[in-house]
Amino acid sequence: MKYLDHLEEWIITFLIGAATLIIFVAVMHRYAAGLPIPGVQDWLIALNLSWAQELCIIMFVWMAKFGAAYGVRTGIHVGVDVLINSLSDSIRARFIVFGLLAGAFFTGIIGALGAHFVWENGAHYAIFNTLGIAGKELYAGPTTPDLEWPTWMVYSAIPLGSSLMCFRFLQVMVSFIRTGELPHHEHGHVDGIEAEAAVVAGNVADDLHAHDLKHDTRHPESKVGAGGTAGGDKGDAK
Amino acid sequence: MSALIIFVLLTFLMLSGMPVSISLGLTVLTFLFAFTSTPLEAVALKLFTGIEKFEIMAIPFFILAGNFLTHGGVAKRMIHFATSMVGHLRGGLGLSSVFACALFAAVSGSSPATVVAIGSILLPAMVRAGYPKKFGVGVIASSGGLGILIPPSIVMVMYAVSTNSSIGALFMAGVVPGLLLALFLGFTTWYVAKKGNYPREKPSSWAERWDAFRKAVWGLLLILVVMGGIYSGLFTPTEAAAMSAVYAFFIAVFVYKDIGFADVPKVLLNSANMSAMLLYIITNAVLFSFILTNEQIPQGIAEWLTHSGVGMIGFLVAVNLLLLVMGSFMEPSSIILITAPILFPIAMKLGIDPIHFGVMITVNMEIGMITPPVGLNLYVASGVAKMGLTDCSKAVWPWLLTMLVFLMVITYVPVVSTWLPKTLGMM
Numbered sequence: 001m002k003y004l005d006h007l008e009e010w011i012i013t014f015l016i017g018a019a020t021l022i023i024f025v026a027v028m029h030r031y032a033a034g035l036p037i038p039g040v041q042d043w044l045i046a047l048n049l050s051w052a053q054e055l056c057i058i059m060f061v062w063m064a065k066f067g068a069a070y071g072v073r074t075g076i077h078v079g080v081d082v083l084i085n086s087l088s089d090s091i092r093a094r095f096i097v098f099g100l101l102a103g104a105f106f107t108g109i110i111g112a113l114g115a116h117f118v119w120e121n122g123a124h125y126a127i128f129n130t131l132g133i134a135g136k137e138l139y140a141g142p143t144t145p146d147l148e149w150p151t152w153m154v155y156s157a158i159p160l161g162s163s164l165m166c167f168r169f170l171q172v173m174v175s176f177i178r179t180g181e182l183p184h185h186e187h188g189h190v191d192g193i194e195a196e197a198a199v200v201a202g203n204v205a206d207d208l209h210a211h212d213l214k215h216d217t218r219h220p221e222s223k224v225g226a227g228g229t230a231g232g233d234k235g236d237a238k
Numbered sequence: 239m240s241a242l243i244i245f246v247l248l249t250f251l252m253l254s255g256m257p258v259s260i261s262l263g264l265t266v267l268t269f270l271f272a273f274t275s276t277p278l279e280a281v282a283l284k285l286f287t288g289i290e291k292f293e294i295m296a297i298p299f300f301i302l303a304g305n306f307l308t309h310g311g312v313a314k315r316m317i318h319f320a321t322s323m324v325g326h327l328r329g330g331l332g333l334s335s336v337f338a339c340a341l342f343a344a345v346s347g348s349s350p351a352t353v354v355a356i357g358s359i360l361l362p363a364m365v366r367a368g369y370p371k372k373f374g375v376g377v378i379a380s381s382g383g384l385g386i387l388i389p390p391s392i393v394m395v396m397y398a399v400s401t402n403s404s405i406g407a408l409f410m411a412g413v414v415p416g417l418l419l420a421l422f423l424g425f426t427t428w429y430v431a432k433k434g435n436y437p438r439e440k441p442s443s444w445a446e447r448w449d450a451f452r453k454a455v456w457g458l459l460l461i462l463v464v465m466g467g468i469y470s471g472l473f474t475p476t477e478a479a480a481m482s483a484v485y486a487f488f489i490a491v492f493v494y495k496d497i498g499f500a501d502v503p504k505v506l507l508n509s510a511n512m513s514a515m516l517l518y519i520i521t522n523a524v525l526f527s528f529i530l531t532n533e534q535i536p537q538g539i540a541e542w543l544t545h546s547g548v549g550m551i552g553f554l555v556a557v558n559l560l561l562l563v564m565g566s567f568m569e570p571s572s573i574i575l576i577t578a579p580i581l582f583p584i585a586m587k588l589g590i591d592p593i594h595f596g597v598m599i600t601v602n603m604e605i606g607m608i609t610p611p612v613g614l615n616l617y618v619a620s621g622v623a624k625m626g627l628t629d630c631s632k633a634v635w636p637w638l639l640t641m642l643v644f645l646m647v648i649t650y651v652p653v654v655s656t657w658l659p660k661t662l663g664m665m
Contacts, residue, residue, distance in 0.1 A: 012510040013503050016298060023299075023480035028472060053292055060295050060513075064521070067514020068259075076515045077257035078569050082611050084255040090538055092255075099256030104240030106263050188350030188618040192496055193358045206617040208569055210255045 008070050008164070015063040019056045051146040058144075058154050065161025072103070072168035075183030078208040085211045096182065096210050097173060104169035107162045114158030122152035148169035180213030241535045244269055248526075248576075258572040259515075262522035276532070281525060288524030289517055292476050294399050297520075299511035300390050303460060304347030305509045306486035309326055311496035312457050313355035316341040322447045324424075325439035329396030329431020331364045332373060333424055334439075336381045340420045343385025345457050345486075347392055349607050350618045353382035357622040367437050371623060372633040377427050379619035379630060380637035381420075383604040386570065388416035388636035390464045390482065392516070393570045393603050395475075397596045400523065402580040404593075405475035406468040406506050410659040411593045412600065413465075418654065419601075419644050426640040456489045469662060516571055523572075527579035536583040543584060550588045554649050558602060565606020569614065573606070574599060590652075593665055597655035601648050605641050608634050 026049045033044040074210050084095040122141020141152050178181055187206060247268060251261035270276050320337035327333055335356060343352040357378045364374040386393050389409035398405040430436075442450075458635060463482050467473040473481060490497050497505065530536060543553065564573045578599070585595045607615040610631040620630045659665045 009507055011513065013506045015565060016302060016510040016513065017502075017506050019295075020299065020302060020480055020483050023477060024484045027477050027481060031472075056295060057290055060298055060517070061289055063298070063510055064289060064517035067510050068518040071511055071515045071518070074511055077259060077518070078515070078572065079255050079257045079261070080252045080567050080612075081255045081568055083253045092297050095255050099254055099260075102251070102254075102256050102261045102264060106267065109267060110263070110281070111279060137370040149379055187614060188348070190308055190310060190313070190351050190355040190358075191501075193313070193355060206614060207567075207612045208614070215479045 005073075008066055008073075012063050012067045012070060015059045015066075019059040019063070022052050022059075023056050025049070036209050051127055054146040055142060058147075061154075062157045062161070065157045065158065066164065069161055069165035069168050072165055072172060073183060075172075075209060076185040079210070080208075081210045082207045085207055089213055092210065093165075093176075093180070093213060096176060096212070099210070100173040100176065104166045104173070107166040107169060111159050111166055113164035114155070114162055118152045118156050118159055121155070122150050123156070126152065176212065182210060182212035184209060184212070240269070240273060240533045241538065243273070244535070245251070246531065252547075252568075258576075259519045259522045262519070262526045262576070266522070266525045269529055274532075275379045284521075284525055284528060285589050291399065292474070293395075293405060293525065294517070294520060296395050296405065296476040296479040297392055297516055298509065299476065299483045299515075300347055300392055300395065301513050302506070303390075303479065303483040303486040304345065304351075304507040305505050305512075306483070306490040306497070307457050307460065308346040308348060308351045308355065309490065309494075309496040310355060311494055312345070312357070312490075313338070313342055313359060315450075315457065316492075317359055319447075320449040321439060322442040322450040326441035327428065328438055329369075329428055329434075329436045330439040331360060331367055331369065332377045332427040332431050332436065333356075335360050335364075335374070335426055336384075336420060336424045339378060339381035340384045340388060340416070341454065341458060343382060344388040344390075345460050347385055347390065349385055349604075350614050351543045352385055353615050354622055356382070357619060360367045361623055367439075369436055370434070370630070373430065373434070373436070373627065374493050375460055375619050375623045375625060376633040376635075376637055377423075377632050378622075379613075379615045380608050380634050380641065381423055382619075383607040384416065384420055386604045386607070387412050387419060387597075387600055389413065389461065389601065390479065393574060393600055394596065396516075396520075396571050396574045397599060399520070400527070400575055401582045401592060401596070403596060404665065405641040406429055407593050407659040407665040408596050409465060409475075410662060410664055411597050411655045414595055414658050415601065415644075415648055415655055418647075419604075419641070422640050422644050423637055426636050430636055436539075440493045449609045455639065460486055460489075469664070519572055519575060523575035523579075526576065530579055539580065539639065540584040540587045544587065551592060552652075553584065553588055554590070554598070555576065557585075558598070558645060558649060561599060561602035562605060565602055566609045567612050568606075570603035570606065573603065591656055593659060594652040594655045598645075598648050601641075601645050605638070605645065608638055608641075 029044060029047065029049050033041065035041060084092050087095070121139065125140045141150055143150050144154060172183065246267060248261060248265045251264055252258060267281065270278060270281065317334065317338045318333040320341065324330060324333040324337055337354050338360065339352055342356055343349060346352055361374045361378060365371055374528050385391065391409070391412060394408045394412060395405055397403065398408050460482050463485050464478045466477040467481060468475055491499065561573065561577065564577070582595070586592065607613050608614060610627065616627060617632045620627045623630070656665070
């Protein structure tokens with residue numbers, strides 16, 4: 001499990017960094033090739049970087065799919081939680097489980113549909129051909145315009161990412177049922193500011209995410225703050 | 239009828255607290271499965287092709303650029319510069335907050351992060367100097383939203399992609415309203431300070447100002463890289479975003495030295511996390527707008543509106559009210575992605591300029607950041623100030639009122655938004 005976590009983090013970190021570099025190099029190349037430096041210019045013009053844009057898109061789509069799964073684990077996905085956060089703990093817990101199950105259900109279906117699509121559009125053909133099983137009569141599937149990669153490979157981000165996301169939803173649900181805790185993302189986290197302020201700011205509960213059952217112990221200051229007013233506080237008053 | 243089913247379903251799913259992206263996706267799946275014969279495989283494909291546009295990729299790049307510069311060190315430089323320029327006026331620290339928030343928000347691209355970064359430094363300073371805490375919270379929570387309007391703005395990219403408008407023209411259109419709003423907020427701050435007879439700082443010499451400017455300018459040049467690059471035609475908006483990310487990395491690591499090489503993977507991971515969340519909402523919103531178009535819902539509403547005799551003015555009032563209400567419950571990106579595909583065709587039919595409409599929606603989103611119950615800026619301000627959420631919402635009202643006046647100006651004087659891009663020949 002640890003390995004899967006690290007692999008996921010490593011993949012998305014690499015994808016965003018590499019995509020940035022690729023576009024940077026492609027743009028630099030476009031202008032550098034215009035500079036009349038003898039020798040270098042010919043070499044630069046001979047380099048063909050027209051695939052950079054397509055590769056960047058593919059990398060970001062993969063990043064988006066795996067990052068969305070990672071996001072379930074870090075609790076970053078935003079929702080409209082005003083209503084359920086004003087409910088009692090036990091009822092809210094049911095809504096949270098319902099929401100997580102719905103997430104698992106949706107991503108599960110998309111994973112299955114995606115797998116079917118990828119299989120029909122080239123994966124079947126490619127795998128059977130490589131294994132030497134007669135597969136010549138199957139559909140080979142299209143390729144991407146610039147890189148000429150088989151699209152089924154590119155599109156396999158959908159079944160892989162969605163299945164992983166489905167797994168993450170179930171994982172979060174199991175841990176919520178066991179411990180009553182949800183992963184929580186810190187909006188407005190800033191490095192390099194005074195320690196005390198940073199801790200307080202990071203601890204704010206908002207209504208874009210569901211409050212879990214440990215919410216009261218983690219946000220004592222919000223209770224103190226709201227206590228002084230006449231209970232008109234919809235967000236944190238509980 | 240189908241419109242009713244879709245919206246009731248979506249509202250129900252969203253209110254149950256699941257992520258917005260999942261609510262959108264499930265609404266589409268349920269509707270397609272139960273009421274149409276569209277093959278479901280098309281849905282899976284759309285999930286990939288929905289974000290297969292190079293324009294959308296500006297979002298992760300801008301988030302990355304912002305994250306490199308979202309650092310206390312950058313905030314301190316901006317504050318130093320702002321204080322040296324306007325600190326000597328009445329309510330100087332308040333005015334400096336507005337100015338510093340505008341600068342920091344423009345480069346960091348995140349409103350809540352701006353409130354935390356500027357607030358955690360200037361709020362204690364204001365309290366020490368004898369300002370009421372309420373005043374500080376009000377100024378910072380409301381000015382923190384300025385970044386949404388000042389380019390580069392992720393909310394604007396969201397609008398541009400979901401309506402096929404030009405990112406460059408929209409960014410350029412945000413410049414004048416952004417400066418104007420900063421001026422409006424500054425005026426309110428000055429007025430409140432004058433009435434309360436709040437202190438001022440001792441004036442800085444021009445040498446000090448120059449020194450502060452020199453330190454802050456490296457971060458601010460990011461805006462120039464983006465706007466200059468797009469305007470001169472050197473880069474497409476997405477390329478400009480990628481260049482700004484590399485520029486921000488260079489400045490943060492080699493010039494400011496706020497972060498070291500070892501911190502870079504963490505910045506990348508955080509940016510990827512945030513971008514993936516937004517891209518996931520976009521993919522599902524694309525699905526959603528696909529069924530809206532399929533069922534011809536925007537056309538239906540447009541037809542009904544033109545027949546009922548609601549003109550442009552009435553429509554704009556209605557849009558503002560709708561967005562303000564939604565803004566109090568949801569975060570900006572989701573609102574734009576859900577409402578733009580519906581509202582945009584209607585606005586076009588009524589002859590509203592697409593860029594003007596975009597700026598107006600953006601201003602609405604900004605107001606949504608400080609309206610309870612779900613104003614994200616209020617939450618973080620309440621955390622920084624250790625003040626209750628209700629007190630924070632009360633503290634912002636002078637600035638909230640100012641923003642509403644500003645919204646009226648933007649709504650009914652389109653030339654404020656369209657003048658600059660038109661003069662520059664971008665639209």
